[in-house]
Structures are given as C-alpha cells and as structure tokens.
Amino acid sequence: MFRRPPAESSLPPRQLQWMAMAALAAGSVGLDPTWLLGVLTLALLLLAALKLVEARDRGGRRLVSLLQLLVCGLQAAQLPDLLPSLVQLLAAVLSLAGLLQLESGLATPWRRLLRQSLQVLAAALPMALVLFLLVPRLEPLTAMPAGPTGRAVTGLSADLDPGSIATLVDDDRAAARVAFGDDRPPPAEQRYWRVLVHERFDGRRWQRDDEDEELLRREPGATEADTGLGSTPEAAENRDQVWLAEPSRFTAVPWDGRGGSADPSLRLKPDGELRLLRPPIERRSYRLRPTAAPLPWQRRPPSPEVLTLPAGTNPRLLTLGRRWGQLPDPAARVAAAQAWFQAGGFRYDRRPGALPERNGLDVFLFESRVGFCGHYASAFSALMRAAGVPSRTVSGYLGGNWVVPVGGASYLELRQSDAHAWSEVWLPDRGWLRVDPSGWATAAAGEGPAAAAERADTPQAQGGWRWLQRQWWGLDMAWSRWWLGFDSSRQEALLAWLLGGRRWALGLVILIGVVLGLVAALVPWQLRRSRPRRDRTARDLANLLALLRSLRLEPEPGETLEALCRRAGQAYPSLAAPLSELASSHAQRRYAGPHGRHRAAQQATTRWRRSLRQLKQARSSAIRQASGSGP
Amino acid sequence: MRSAEGGDGSGGTGFGWPGRFGRVQQGERLQLRLRNLYILPTSFGLLWLGGALLLQLVGIQTQRNGPLLLSFLMLTLQLLALHLTHCNLQGLELECARSEPGFAGEPLTYPLLARSRHARNAIRLRLAGQPAAVRSAPPRRIPAGTSSIELPWRCDQRGLRAPGLLLISTTAPLGLFVCWSRWAPAARQAVIPARRPGPVGRAAPTGTAAGTAEAGAWSEGSEHWHDLRPHRPQESQARVAWKALAQGRGRLSKVFLDPVGEPPLLMPAAGVEPERALQHLAAEVWLRSRRGEAYGLVLTHQRVPPGEGRQHRNRCLLALATAPPRTLPSIPG
Numbered sequence: 001m002f003r004r005p006p007a008e009s010s011l012p013p014r015q016l017q018w019m020a021m022a023a024l025a026a027g028s029v030g031l032d033p034t035w036l037l038g039v040l041t042l043a044l045l046l047l048a049a050l051k052l053v054e055a056r057d058r059g060g061r062r063l064v065s066l067l068q069l070l071v072c073g074l075q076a077a078q079l080p081d082l083l084p085s086l087v088q089l090l091a092a093v094l095s096l097a098g099l100l101q102l103e104s105g106l107a108t109p110w111r112r113l114l115r116q117s118l119q120v121l122a123a124a125l126p127m128a129l130v131l132f133l134l135v136p137r138l139e140p141l142t143a144m145p146a147g148p149t150g151r152a153v154t155g156l157s158a159d160l161d162p163g164s165i166a167t168l169v170d171d172d173r174a175a176a177r178v179a180f181g182d183d184r185p186p187p188a189e190q191r192y193w194r195v196l197v198h199e200r201f202d203g204r205r206w207q208r209d210d211e212d213e214e215l216l217r218r219e220p221g222a223t224e225a226d227t228g229l230g231s232t233p234e235a236a237e238n239r240d241q242v243w244l245a246e247p248s249r250f251t252a253v254p255w256d257g258r259g260g261s262a263d264p265s266l267r268l269k270p271d272g273e274l275r276l277l278r279p280p281i282e283r284r285s286y287r288l289r290p291t292a293a294p295l296p297w298q299r300r301p302p303s304p305e306v307l308t309l310p311a312g313t314n315p316r317l318l319t320l321g322r323r324w325g326q327l328p329d330p331a332a333r334v335a336a337a338q339a340w341f342q343a344g345g346f347r348y349d350r351r352p353g354a355l356p357e358r359n360g361l362d363v364f365l366f367e368s369r370v371g372f373c374g375h376y377a378s379a380f381s382a383l384m385r386a387a388g389v390p391s392r393t394v395s396g397y398l399g400g401n402w403v404v405p406v407g408g409a410s411y412l413e414l415r416q417s418d419a420h421a422w423s424e425v426w427l428p429d430r431g432w433l434r435v436d437p438s439g440w441a442t443a444a445a446g447e448g449p450a451a452a453a454e455r456a457d458t459p460q461a462q463g464g465w466r467w468l469q470r471q472w473w474g475l476d477m478a479w480s481r482w483w484l485g486f487d488s489s490r491q492e493a494l495l496a497w498l499l500g501g502r503r504w505a506l507g508l509v510i511l512i513g514v515v516l517g518l519v520a521a522l523v524p525w526q527l528r529r530s531r532p533r534r535d536r537t538a539r540d541l542a543n544l545l546a547l548l549r550s551l552r553l554e555p556e557p558g559e560t561l562e563a564l565c566r567r568a569g570q571a572y573p574s575l576a577a578p579l580s581e582l583a584s585s586h587a588q589r590r591y592a593g594p595h596g597r598h599r600a601a602q603q604a605t606t607r608w609r610r611s612l613r614q615l616k617q618a619r620s621s622a623i624r625q626a627s628g629s630g631p
Numbered sequence: 632m633r634s635a636e637g638g639d640g641s642g643g644t645g646f647g648w649p650g651r652f653g654r655v656q657q658g659e660r661l662q663l664r665l666r667n668l669y670i671l672p673t674s675f676g677l678l679w680l681g682g683a684l685l686l687q688l689v690g691i692q693t694q695r696n697g698p699l700l701l702s703f704l705m706l707t708l709q710l711l712a713l714h715l716t717h718c719n720l721q722g723l724e725l726e727c728a729r730s731e732p733g734f735a736g737e738p739l740t741y742p743l744l745a746r747s748r749h750a751r752n753a754i755r756l757r758l759a760g761q762p763a764a765v766r767s768a769p770p771r772r773i774p775a776g777t778s779s780i781e782l783p784w785r786c787d788q789r790g791l792r793a794p795g796l797l798l799i800s801t802t803a804p805l806g807l808f809v810c811w812s813r814w815a816p817a818a819r820q821a822v823i824p825a826r827r828p829g830p831v832g833r834a835a836p837t838g839t840a841a842g843t844a845e846a847g848a849w850s851e852g853s854e855h856w857h858d859l860r861p862h863r864p865q866e867s868q869a870r871v872a873w874k875a876l877a878q879g880r881g882r883l884s885k886v887f888l889d890p891v892g893e894p895p896l897l898m899p900a901a902g903v904e905p906e907r908a909l910q911h912l913a914a915e916v917w918l919r920s921r922r923g924e925a926y927g928l929v930l931t932h933q934r935v936p937p938g939e940g941r942q943h944r945n946r947c948l949l950a951l952a953t954a955p956p957r958t959l960p961s962i963p964g
Contacts, residue, residue, distance in 0.1 A: 037689070037693070058806070062675045062806050063675070063678070066678060066679055066682050069682065069701065069705065070682050070685065070686065072701060073689060073690075073697065073698040073701040073702065074686075074689060074698070075697075076695065076696075076697020076700075076701060077690065077695045077697060078693075078695075080695055080696070080697055085697065088697065099805055099806065100804055100805065102806065103752065103770075103802060103803040103804050104752045104753060104803065104804065120711070120804065120805075123711055124704055124707040124708045124710075125704065125707075127703075127707035127710065127711075128703040128704040128706070128707045129700075129703075131703040131706070131707065132696075132699060132703045135703075137691070137694075137699075138691045139691075140691060140692050140693075140694060141688075141691065141692060263694065264694060265694060483696055484696070486696060487694065488694075514707075514710075517707070518710065518714070521711055522711075522714055522715075525715070525718075
C-alpha cells in the first residue's frame with residue numbers, strides 16, 4: 001500500500017506561503033488565458049498551490065517558493081502597470097519570507113521574518129540594479145505569438161458604417177492615456193490619434209485589412225526602413241510619448257502617425273496603422289519618440305484599391321465627384337469639395353437617424369445633410385475617389401482631456417467618447433494628407449471636432465470618483481514613463497554617457513559594480529552580527545548615566561541607581577523628583593519580564609520616558625539659572 | 632525533490648555530498664574557518680539558477696523590465712547566499728565537553744561546547760552511522776557566546792567510545808548552498824555494558840571461600856521475607872500484613888531479614904559468557920545502587936572495595952565499561 005511519508009516535524013507552518021499564493025492569485029486577475037504565457041503562468045500557479053498542499057518536507061516547500069517567484073516574474077512580463085507591479089512586489093517579498101522561514105526555524109516571529117527578508121532584498125538589490133542597468137539587452141529570439149483573441153471589448157469598430165447608426169451614444173470609458181516628455185499637451189492641430197485605416201469601400205461601409213495578416217511579421221532581411229519605426233535621430237527627445245492603451249479588439253494602437261521606437265513588438269503597417277504584438281485583451285503600454293522626418297507610410301504611393309468605387313451605388317455622388325475630377329490639380333479637387341461642403345448647409349449632429357441601405361451617402365449629401373464624423377469622412381472619401389483622388393478613411397481619437405494630477409505625471413486622457421473618423425487623401429507632391437471634413441459642417445456649441453480639439457487645453461475639474469481615478473492614473477503614468485521607458489535605447493544612452501567610446505570596459509564596470517554591491521551588502525551584515533545588541537532598558541540606563549555625567553555625577557563603586565539618584569537629587573534639588581521616579585521605574589522595567597511585553601513593563605517604560613523628559617527640562621533650566629547667576 | 636544535503640527526512644545511508652567530501656578534522660577542538668569549510672550549491676540552488684535563467688529568457692522575449700529585474704535579483708541573491716551560508720559557519724568553535732557515562736544500546740548524549748561571537752541559525756549537527764531518527768534532528772540555533780550542545784547518539788559496544796564522524800552543516804539563509812565541515816571529535820565517552828538482569832557471582836570477603844556468603848547470620852532488614860509478628864504502633868503501615876488482617880488474624884507486621892556481615896563483592900558469574908556476565912553485573916550494580924545497598928566489585932583488572940552512593944556506582948560502572956575483553960576471571964562453580 002502506498003503511504004504518505006510522515007511530515008518533517010520541524011517544518012514551519014504554511015501561512016506565509018499561502019499568503020504569497022493569495023497575492024499571486026490576486027495578481028493573476030487580468031492575465032489573458034488565451035495567450036501562451038498567460039496559460040503558463042496560471043498552470044504554474046496551480047502547480048505551486050498543489051505542491052504546497054502536498055509538500056511534507058523542506059525540499060518540497062522550497063520548491064513552492066521558487067515556483068511562486070517564477071509566477072511572479074511571468075506576471076511581471078504580462079502586467080507591468082503600477083498596481084499589478086505592487087501586488088507582484090508583495091508576492092515576491094512574501095515568498096522570500098516563506099523561504100527564509102523554512103531555514104530559520106519554527107519560532108521566528110513574523111515581524112523578524114519580514115524584516116529579515118527585506119534586509120536580504122535590500123542587500124541584493126544594488127547588485128541586481130547594476131546588472132539590470134548595465135548588462136546589454138538582447139533582441140527577442142523569435143517573433144512573439146500574438147493576435148486577436150476571442151473576447152471582444154467595445155471601442156472602435158473594424159468597419160466604418162455611419163449610415164447604420166441612428167444615434168451616437170457617448171461611451172465614457174477610458175481608451176488610452178499618453179504622457180509627454182515635457183509635460184505639455186501637443187498643439188490642437190496635432191491631437192489626431194490614428195488607430196484604424198479603412199481602405200476597402202463597398203458603397204456603404206469602409207473596411208480594413210484583417211488583423212492576423214502576415215504583414216506584421218518582420219521579414220528576414222527586412223530593414224528598419226520597411227517597418228518605419230527604427231531608432232531615428234532624436235528630433236525632440238523631450239517629447240517622448242508614453243502610451244497606455246486600455247484593452248480593445250485590435251492589436252492596432254493609437255499614435256500620432258509620426259514617431260519612432262526601438263520596441264521590437266511594435267510594427268508599422270504600410271497604411272500607417274501601428275500594431276503592438278501583444279494580446280489586445282491586456283492593458284498595453286509602449287513608448288514612441290517623435291521624429292522630424294516623415295515616415296515611410298506617409299510617402300508610400302497608393303495601391304489601386306484606394307481608387308475603387310463600386311459602380312451603381314450613390315449615382316449623384318459619382319456625378320458630383322466626376323465633375324470635380326475634371327479639375328487638373330488634385331489639390332484643387334479637395335478645395336472644391338471643401339467649398340461645396342461649407343456652402344452646403346451641413347450640420348454636425350450625433351443623432352442623425354439611420355440612412356437607407358441603398359444609396360445612403362446620396363441621401364446624406366443631397367437630402368438630410370446632417371451627420372457626425374463618420375458620415376463626413378465616409379462621404380468625402382467616396383467623393384474624392386469619384387474625383388480620381390486616392391483616399392481612405394481613418395478612425396481613431398481626437399483631442400482628449402489634459403489631466404494634471406496632484407502627484408505623478410500629467411497626461412492626455414482619451415475616452416471612447418473621443419472616438420473620431422477623418423479622411424486621408426493622396427496628393428502626388430505631398431503624400432498622404434489628413435483632411436477632416438467634419439470641421440466643415442456647422443456644429444452646436446461644445447460639439448464637433450473643433451470643440452473636441454480645444455477641450456484638451458482646459459484642465460478638467462471634476463470631483464469624486466473621477467478625480468480619484470485621475471490621480472491614480474497620474475501615478476500609473478509616472479510609473480510607466482519611468483519603468484517602461486527604460487528600454488534598450490535608454491540603456492544605450494546610459495552606456496554611452498557612462499563609458500563614452502570605451503565599450504570594451506563594460507564587462508569591467510559590471511564586475512566592479514557587482515563586487516562593490518557585494519561588499520556593501522556583506523560589511524554591514526557582518527558588523528551588525530558581531531556587535532551584540534543591548535536591550536532597550538540597558539541603553540536607556542546608559543543614556544541616563546551619560547546625562548548625569550554631564551552634571552559631574554559619576555556612580556561610585558558599589559552604588560545602586562537609587563543611591564546615585566538620591567545623591568544627584570541632593571546636589572540638584574530641582575531634579576530630585578524626576579530622578580527618584582526614574583530610579584523606581586528602571587527597577588520595575590528591569591524585573592517586570594522579558595522584552596518589555598508585560599503590561600507593567602510598558603507602564604514603567606512610559607513613566608521612564610515622561611520622567612526623562614521632565615529631567616531634561618529641569619536640567620536645562622538649572623543650567624540656565626546657573627549661567628544667569630554667574631558673573 | 633531531494634536536496635543535496637540529503638538529510639531532509641529522506642532516509643538514505645549518508646548525507647549526500649557533504650557526507651563524502653572534505654578532509655575529516657581530528658582533535659578535541661574544532662574552529663571552523665576557510666580551510667576546513669566546504670560549500671556547494673544544493674539541488675534547490677541549481678533549480679533556482681535554472682529559474683533565474685528562465686525569467687531572463689522571458690524578459691528578453693517579452694522585452695519587459697519586470698522579469699529581467701527579478702531574474703537579476705535571483706542571481707544576486709544566489710551570490711549573496713554563497714557568502715551568507717559560509718559566514719553562518721565560519722568562526723564557530725566547537726569543543727568536546729566532559730561526558731557522563733551511559734549504557735550501551737540506550738540513548739546517549741555527547742556533550743559539546745560551542746563558542747560563537749554572534750547567533751547562528753539553522754546549524755545541523757549529525758553523527759554518521761546513527762539511526763535515521765537520530766540523524767534527522769532539526770537544525771538548531773546556536774546563540775552568541777558559549778553554549779552547550781548535547782548530541783544524541785547510540786552505541787552498542789561498551790568501552791570508551793568516540794561517537795565517530797560528526798557532520799556540521801548549514802543551508803541557511805535561503806537553502807541555495809550547503810556549507811559543511813567534517814570532524815571526528817576525539818574525546819571518548821564511557822559506554823557501560825547494557826543492563827541485563829541475570830546471575831552474578833559473589834567473591835568471598837577477604838579470608839573466606841569465594842562464592843559463599845556467611846551462612847546463618849541474618850539481621851532484621853528489608854531484603855528477604857522471614858516471618859509475621861504482632862504489629863506495633865510505631866511500625867510503618869507498609870509493614871502491615873493486609874492479607875492476614877483480611878483473614879481475621881489480627882494486625883500483624885511482616886518481618887524481613889538481611890544477611891549480616893560484610894557487603895557482597897560482586898563478580899562475573901561463573902560459566903556465563905564474559906561480555907554477558909558484565910551486562911548482568913551492570914544490571915546488579917544499578918539495582919543495588921538504587922536500593923541504597925553497599926556492594927563491591929571484583930574484576931581482573933580492578934577491584935572496587937565495597938561502598939555505596941552515586942560516586943561509588945559510577946566507579947563500578949566505569950570499571951565494567953573499561954574491563955579488558957576476554958580476561959575476565961571465571962570462578963569454578
């Protein structure tokens with residue numbers, strides 16, 4: 001028969017390790033179980049829990065602690081935000097304390113264990129930081145598996161089909177946040193944050209390419225220029241952008257269309273969509289650095305697709321577009337369209353009512369003339385195609401709220417209600433150009449793109465929950481900027497500053513750093529151990545004797561504290577009362593019980609402190625009187 | 632998982648690596664220092680290293696700082712643990728202390744004195760060749776200053792015995808390394824023959840024939856039951872013959888007699904295998920000493936004149952422990 005071996009009798013209880021497990025379980029909220037790394041993390045966590053239930057000996061329990069640290073590291077790889085990082089830190093400290101407890105025995109009190117584990121962590125941290133900052137980062141070994149997951153999160157939609165929407169509902173949930181290196185919001189005309197690019201048009205809706213295209217993979221041999229996101233010379237280092245994008249349906253993330261990054265998980269599609277190869281179900285963070293030169297996507301000649309217009313739909317639109325098409329200069333065709341829209345009495349409204357399935361854009365352009373951004377972008381792009389100008393629609397966010405929290409970094413907050421759509425047209429000499437036709441319509445106060453762009457300039461003052469949320473996001477943003485901002489390019493900059501051209505010395509610098517860290521860790525450790533700690537009562541007594549010595553009162557051989565205090569009281573009558581109190585409370589403390597845990601000992605300690613304060617006051621006034629009565 | 636030090640309640644004959652490697656230090660005193668301490672990673676330490684490398688890989692692959700920092704932290708903790716584990720033993724001084732005799736086949740304690748400038752956690756002291764229960768003693772804390780350590784052990788052979796190889800090891804504070812030293816403490820402990828009741832010979836007091844006590848001379852005492860007599864009030868209740876009282880024969884006292892004359896001189900019984908005879912003698916000495924009786928001991932190498940008390944008992948037991956083998960006197964029956 002199989003029988004479990006008896007448990008090792010000297011093993012400490014499991015509470016600490018269970019607490020670490022609870023912290024890890026809390027930290028697992030938000031992991032994507034459809035991503036390989038997420039599955040691995042959850043599986044390891046389960047394994048650690050089972051092992052903790054089963055472990056009967058020291059070896060098994062140690063393994064649990066190691067598994068916990070591994071889970072912690074895997075969580076940190078997936079959830080790098082401030083709150084999860086704090087939970088991960090807690091879990092790491094607890095699992096380390098659990099490991100220390102296994103070695104230091106049963107009777108170690110919790111407070112000492114926690115202090116010990118913090119001491120061990122503090123001792124190891126300087127060396128770890130040296131390695132973390134200086135050991136050169138490697139590129140990922142293989143492309144990471146990522147892609148859309150089965151779960152859907154509301155937000156932007158893959159197809160732009162404004163005709164089917166009767167009323168645009170304000171969705172106030174957070175979409176993304178961005179902080180800038182110089183803590184200032186960008187100028188109003190630059191607050192267009194592109195996410196999705198729709199190039200296929202079927203007469204009613206604008207569609208975009210599928211998410212899981214192989215285009216995203218960096219082909220072997222492809223240069224940085226192909227993806228367009230190589231580390232470019234810094235145009236404005238202090239305008240670094242740190243983005244935090246909330247979960248969405250797409251790997252495409254918001255950006256301003258002009259930026260570089262060394263992050264290998266960022267890919268730029270030829271149409272100007274920026275995709276982050278991480279599960280979109282997570283909160284994603286990335287860093288962009290603005291560049292002065294236009295990026296390749298802006299100069300890429302249009303494909304034939306961006307001129308396609310299905311025949312037989314929206315005949316009036318086609319006729320109008322073709323009429324503008326006779327103008328020789330594409331820019332003149334755009335200008336003609338602008339003039340036509342501005343003169344046409346168009347009105348911006350979020351409740352335009354649905355358009356008919358057939359020839360919906362004709363109805364919008366020539367009958368209702370009421371719509372929101374999607375209507376204008378869709379109709380303008382179709383008109384441009386009819387006029388022979390390559391065009392497409394882009395959806396993303398416009399404006400945002402500039403938030404200045406009490407602590408942490410200022411940031412621009414984008415909510416789903418900031419979602420916007422605009423058009424892009426290709427002009428042969430200028431490349432792809434953004435045109436926002438919604439701005440040509442008249443809008444009610446506070447509505448329309450102009451109002452949205454300006455909203456960012458006035459810091460929002462709102463109370464309650466929203467205020468708290470923004471403060472926390474400010475801290476989160478600061479954390480992201482500092483923690484996520486340290487990537488291989490930052491490391492390069494640090495190394496260049498530290499070593500200049502002497503890169504051969506890097507190994508030596510790391511070695512010296514580690515040795516210094518080790519010495520700094522071990523010397524205080526040894527010193528603390530070799531100097532036995534006196535207990536508090538003895539220290540207090542030594543302080544009192546030093547105080548009496550300053551009054552030229554030395555204890556005589558064989559003299560008790562009571563006798564000394566009495567003698568001192570006779571010499572300085574004003575000190576007599578606190579001194580006799582001190583003498584009696586000292587005796588009480590000394591004999592009340594170990595470690596001052598007794599109630600009586602605590603009371604005596606309070607009395608001691610009070611009398612000592614009185615003694616010091618009386619002594620200083622005695623000294624003042626003595627000096628005042630002098631010559 | 633079994634750790635490298637092997638003694639984590641996992642049975643086995645030795646202590647893993649530490650049991651086999653390293654020069655065995657001799658002498659009554661041992662100071663642990665660089666030259667006699669050995670250190671190797673435990674198997675948990677190797678796993679830990681593997682875990683750190685795995686996290687490094689995850690960090691590189693995901694380009695995230697968290698796993699990278701944790702991985703470097705684990706590596707530096709390992710580097711730190713190498714020194715801390717070593718420091719936990721370095722400087723510790725062990726010395727053999729005066730031992731009390733004990734019986735063969737029964738639990739013995741081998742005393743040591745430990746001197747340390749600071750407190751040390753989780754030090755394991757284990758003797759080789761001891762049963763698993765003795766070997767898997769929990770790690771102990773050695774306080775600062777001088778402290779005494781009692782090592783439990785068992786020995787089946789009588790004589791002056793050293794406990795053999797002592798393994799001093801620690802894996803504190805993190806269990807990543809095992810640091811050890813091997814020492815054969817030189818001080819020997821007297822192991823008395825196992826107590827086994829049985830026939831014991833008696834040497835004749837000086838001038839009389841061996842093996843015969845003086846016949847016919849008895850005085851009132853407490854050893855042999857002799858008779859009943861009417862109870863007197865000053866006599867102890869313990870002497871009342873309750874059975875007789877129950878039978879209605881009145882209140883009677885039991886009378887006991889002791890042999891009169893010189894206390895007996897014990898010696899190995901004739902015709903008994905010599906080692907076994909010593910075991911019977913050990914049992915007899917123990918019994919008589921507990922009863923508070925006087926006795927003497929006659930062995931070939933030593934003659935202990937009659938006496939009583941703890942010191943006398945220990946002298947007799949020590950004589951039994953150190954009796955030379957196969958030269959015990961055998962007296963014809």
